[in-house]
Amino acid sequence: MSDHDHDHDDHAPTREDDDLELTEGEARFLALKSLLIEGGVMTADEIRARMEFNERGSPHQAARMIARAWVDPDYKARMLADTKSAAAELGIEATEAALVTIENTPERHNMVVCTLCSCYPRSLLGEPPAFYVSKAYRSRAVREPRKVLREFGVDIPDAVDIAVHDSNADLRYVIMPMRPQGTEGMSEEELAALITRDSVVGCALPVEPS
Amino acid sequence: MSEAEPSYAVGDRVRILDIGKPGHVRTPTYIRHKVGTIERFCGMFENPEDKAYGRWGLPPIPLYRVQLKQDDIWPDYDGAPGDVLEIEIYDHWLAPAGETT
Amino acid sequence: MVDKLTTDIGGDSAGPVPQEDRDQLFWEKQMIAAFNLLQVKGVVVTDEFRRTVEEMPADYYANSTFYGRRLDGMVRLLIEKGVIDADTIEARTREILESGTRDHV
Numbered sequence: 001m002s003d004h005d006h007d008h009d010d011h012a013p014t015r016e017d018d019d020l021e022l023t024e025g026e027a028r029f030l031a032l033k034s035l036l037i038e039g040g041v042m043t044a045d046e047i048r049a050r051m052e053f054n055e056r057g058s059p060h061q062a063a064r065m066i067a068r069a070w071v072d073p074d075y076k077a078r079m080l081a082d083t084k085s086a087a088a089e090l091g092i093e094a095t096e097a098a099l100v101t102i103e104n105t106p107e108r109h110n111m112v113v114c115t116l117c118s119c120y121p122r123s124l125l126g127e128p129p130a131f132y133v134s135k136a137y138r139s140r141a142v143r144e145p146r147k148v149l150r151e152f153g154v155d156i157p158d159a160v161d162i163a164v165h166d167s168n169a170d171l172r173y174v175i176m177p178m179r180p181q182g183t184e185g186m187s188e189e190e191l192a193a194l195i196t197r198d199s200v201v202g203c204a205l206p207v208e209p210s
Numbered sequence: 211m212s213e214a215e216p217s218y219a220v221g222d223r224v225r226i227l228d229i230g231k232p233g234h235v236r237t238p239t240y241i242r243h244k245v246g247t248i249e250r251f252c253g254m255f256e257n258p259e260d261k262a263y264g265r266w267g268l269p270p271i272p273l274y275r276v277q278l279k280q281d282d283i284w285p286d287y288d289g290a291p292g293d294v295l296e297i298e299i300y301d302h303w304l305a306p307a308g309e310t311t
Numbered sequence: 312m313v314d315k316l317t318t319d320i321g322g323d324s325a326g327p328v329p330q331e332d333r334d335q336l337f338w339e340k341q342m343i344a345a346f347n348l349l350q351v352k353g354v355v356v357t358d359e360f361r362r363t364v365e366e367m368p369a370d371y372y373a374n375s376t377f378y379g380r381r382l383d384g385m386v387r388l389l390i391e392k393g394v395i396d397a398d399t400i401e402a403r404t405r406e407i408l409e410s411g412t413r414d415h416v
Contacts, residue, residue, distance in 0.1 A: 022411050024404070026338045029382055030413060031403035033345060035395045042348045050344035050351075098252065108292075115238055115321030117361060118377070127343070130332050133377045136325040142240065143322045146289045151328050161292035164280075166321065168236050169273055169298035170255045232313045234362040239315050240322035262362035284322070 057126040059197035061092045062174055066200070067191035070179045083174060087124060095123040096172045102165065103176045104202075109156045110175045111149070111202030113141035114167040121172035129197060142166055152203045175202040182209050216272040216301065222248045223307035224276060226299055234262035237303045241295075245307045246278035249296055257300070272301040316365045317372040338413075339378050346385055355388055363388040 036042050065086060069076035079086035083099040099121055102110045114120065115138045120128040131137050141148050145162045149155070156162055165173050177199045183191060186209065198204035218224060228242040236258055251274055256267030280293040287293070335343075349355045364384035367375075375383070389395045407413075 020336070022408065022413055024408060025376075025379055025382060026336075026413065027407040028386070028400070028404045029338055029342050029345075030407050031400050032382070032386060032389070032395065033341070034403060035400060036345065036349075039394065041354060041394065042345065042352070046348055047341060047344050050347050051340055054340070054344055054347065097255075113321075115240075116236060116316075116318050117364075127335060130377075131328050131330060134329050135320060135323075136328045139320045139323040139325040140328065142295060143284055144288065145293070148328055151330070158290040161290055161294065163277075163293070164295045166238070166241075166295065166297040168238060169252075169258070169300070171252060171275070171298055230313055234358065234365060235316070238321045239319050258358040258361075261356050261358035264356075264359065267358075 054122075054126075056093070057123050059125050059195075059200060060192065061087070061090075061124050062200045063192040063195035064090055064188070065092070065174075066176050066195050067188040069176060070183075070191055071188055076176075079176070092124065094121065096121050098171045099124065099174065100171050101174045101176050102163075104178045106160070106178070108161045108163055109202065110163045110165060111141060111145055112165045112167055112173045112175060113138060115139070115142055116168050119167040119172060121174060124172075124174065125197070125200065129201070131203070132201060149203065152198065154203065154205060175200055177206045180206050180208050216251050216274070218248045218251075218272075218274060218301075218304065218306075220248050220250060224248060224274075224299075224304045225307045226276065227303050227305055229303060231259065233259070235259055237299060238297075240283065241278070241297055241299075244278055244283050246276040246282070249275040249277040252298060255300075273298055274301070274304070275299075276304075317367065317369050318361075318365050342378065342382060346381065349385070349389075354394060355385070355392070360384055360388055363391070 033047070037044060065079060068090065069079050075086065075089075078089070079101050080103060083101045084094050084096070087094045087099070104110055113132070118128055118133040120132060122128070137148065142164050145164050146156060149162075167173055177195060179191070180194060183194070194207040194209065196204050196207065199206050223245060224247070225245050226237065226241050226243065228239075251272065253273060254270035255273045257271050258267065261267040275296050276299050277294050277296045279291075280287045280289055280295055281291060283295060346360075350357060364372075364380055367380070367383065367387070372380070386395070386400060390397045390400075
């Protein structure tokens with residue numbers, strides 16, 4: 001039974017839901033969940049544990065890896081050769097079968113899309129941004145990448161090639177942006193703060209230091 | 211038939227086919243009939259076309275990344291001549307470039 | 312000639328890429344976790360789930376939302392596999408909607 005007199009310090013993740021009216025979608029999911037639990041397919045504890053596991057994936061994981069790669073050429077080589085193992089070195093558990101890092105260079109800018117659905121390295125990065133799973137991005141990124149990037153405020157000069165990666169099968173991709181100018185002497189933590197979620201998909205450039 | 215092995219090497223020119231297969235496939239229409247280059251061999255993977263219907267998808271089949279020039283995919287491509295697209299294609303959707311089936 | 316899958320939209324014309332982001336709702340996070348468990352436990356296979364989404368009619372796909380599709384596709388698949396019953400989930404959904412209750416497990 002829903003009780004609206006919550007202690008505001010409790011259960012932060014449920015806050016937004018409590019204020020929203022129950023939709024058909026949510027009701028249908030709750031119905032499904034109750035049937036799966038009653039049917040012994042899964043338990044409430046297992047769902048809770050999996051939610052916590054999923055929370056560990058976030059763009060910050062990739063940012064930490066890329067920041068390390070920027071300062072340590074050997075780590076960068078390992079990350080490019082075997083991204084999963086490089087993640088594990090930093091205590092990050094990536095569960096994807098095949099994880100690949102693609103490096104941006106002065107000659108080539110890279111971007112990732114899954115035209116068929118929403119393939120994305122979730123265990124490393126968390127859930128993809130809303131734009132990534134939108135039909136507009138999925139249809140247009142392969143056909144007019146430069147135009148799409150301009151919508152993101154990114155203008156890649158014609159002298160730099162663009163490579164679009166359609167993540168349609170078993171590989172999952174992380175884009176390694178180029179280290180911005182003027183970041184010499186910055187700590188890994190400071191560097192990681194420049195690496196945004198959108199830059200790891202190839203739809204933004206890292207933040208320039210102020 | 212012997213266990214599937216990679217038929218193509220990095221650098222091979224290949225044509226992506228339309229094999230006319232209904233149901234669950236992972237080769238988008240926009241890339242079919244186009245010619246590109248094997249960029250890498252990704253490994254052996256279970257066939258999703260079978261797994262989608264409750265079958266095991268075995269034996270594993272070769273998967274490749276194919277690189278294509280955007281100008282070769284879209285007649286009206288409006289970008290730089292060096293722009294490329296890279297996509298993963300299973301062995302049975304490929305033929306050496308120059309073959310038309 | 313084989314029809315294009317509804318999900319096979321690479322290269323199609325479309326409007327501007329939506330830039331607004333929104334946080335996942337609690338139930339959406341829970342749903343993703345439940346779906347992950349179904350895969351981990353071997354009850355469903357990802358490829359089967361993608362296939363059931365593709366089998367939904369074209370006009371459904373065009374008008375659906377990302378989380379809505381995931382839910383509907385998974386429900387269809389579980390009914391197909393006999394893990395749940397179509398009438399039961401429908402009735403349970405109505406009950407929950409009518410009562411307006413939710414839990415936060």
